[in-house]
Amino acid sequence: MKLHTIPAHIAVIMDGNGRWAENQGKKRTEGHREGANAIDRLLDVALEYKIPNISLYAFSTENWKRPITEIQAIFGLLVEFIETRLDTIHAKGIRIHHSGARNKLSKTVLKKIDHAMAVTKKNKKLTANFCLNYGGHEEILSNFSRVMAARKAKKETLDKPISPKEFEKYLYTSPLPPVDLLIRTAGEQRISNFLLWQSAYAEMYFTSTLWPDFGRTSLEEALLFFDSRKRKFGGLL
Numbered sequence: 001m002k003l004h005t006i007p008a009h010i011a012v013i014m015d016g017n018g019r020w021a022e023n024q025g026k027k028r029t030e031g032h033r034e035g036a037n038a039i040d041r042l043l044d045v046a047l048e049y050k051i052p053n054i055s056l057y058a059f060s061t062e063n064w065k066r067p068i069t070e071i072q073a074i075f076g077l078l079v080e081f082i083e084t085r086l087d088t089i090h091a092k093g094i095r096i097h098h099s100g101a102r103n104k105l106s107k108t109v110l111k112k113i114d115h116a117m118a119v120t121k122k123n124k125k126l127t128a129n130f131c132l133n134y135g136g137h138e139e140i141l142s143n144f145s146r147v148m149a150a151r152k153a154k155k156e157t158l159d160k161p162i163s164p165k166e167f168e169k170y171l172y173t174s175p176l177p178p179v180d181l182l183i184r185t186a187g188e189q190r191i192s193n194f195l196l197w198q199s200a201y202a203e204m205y206f207t208s209t210l211w212p213d214f215g216r217t218s219l220e221e222a223l224l225f226f227d228s229r230k231r232k233f234g235g236l237l
């Protein structure tokens with residue numbers, strides 16, 4: 001498939017795992033398991049198209065409201081994902097990044113993520129940014145503290161205005177660029193507290209495909225949509 005522009009950063013709201021499972025008469029957790037397999041496919045196709053950054057909304061600050069059994073299943077799948085895929089992910093040149101608050105995440109989860117980030121830190125082909133315990137509001141609010149702590153450490157004045165460049169340096173996603181394309185599956189058309197700062201000028205792509213069914217053709221359709229957009233960033237063409 002020939003494209004003129006490739007997004008530098010795609011953010012994905014992987015919605016519809018529960019509905020996929022329900023349609024198959026399976027447990028919701030089976031839907032999440034198939035969702036993890038869809039991440040494998042997405043990363044492979046992203047590598048092919050030389051997409052440098054993908055953010056995945058795996059667990060939001062609001063998802064703690066779900067039943068504990070489902071929460072445990074999602075984190076169990078994440079741990080399993082890292083244990084079973086880290087070697088191949090590393091061999092493919094994928095870098096793992098985590099975005100989100102570290103509080104509330106279990107020691108086991110933090111240990112796995114930190115290990116995966118350390119092992120893959122020099123990889124350059126694609127950054128897979130796992131957003132876990134992530135919320136856009138929380139990120140923006142806590143970022144003010146990170147900016148101020150950095151200023152204090154550098155003995156800089158605390159009351160000068162914050163520039164976007166300084167602010168972005170301490171976001172969880174740093175050094176990833178702004179989101180060019182935001183994809184949401186399963187028919188809902190909402191941003192749901194995902195990468196609010198980073199998505200200021202993102203093109204939005206919504207599909208009724210449920211996340212576990214998302215594959216090569218689905219990503220290609222989203223890339224074609226992105227390629228057809230005329231982006232103005234508030235200016236004139």
Ligand code: FPP
Pocket residue numbers: 014015016017018019020032033035036039057058059063074077078081186
């Ligand atoms: C939304 O679907 C999905 C989530 C809240 C969790 C996303 C998790 C995964 C894709 C698997 C986890 C694995 C890894 C490797 C991070 P939903 O449950 O809200 O679906 P529904 O709206 O149909 O109920």
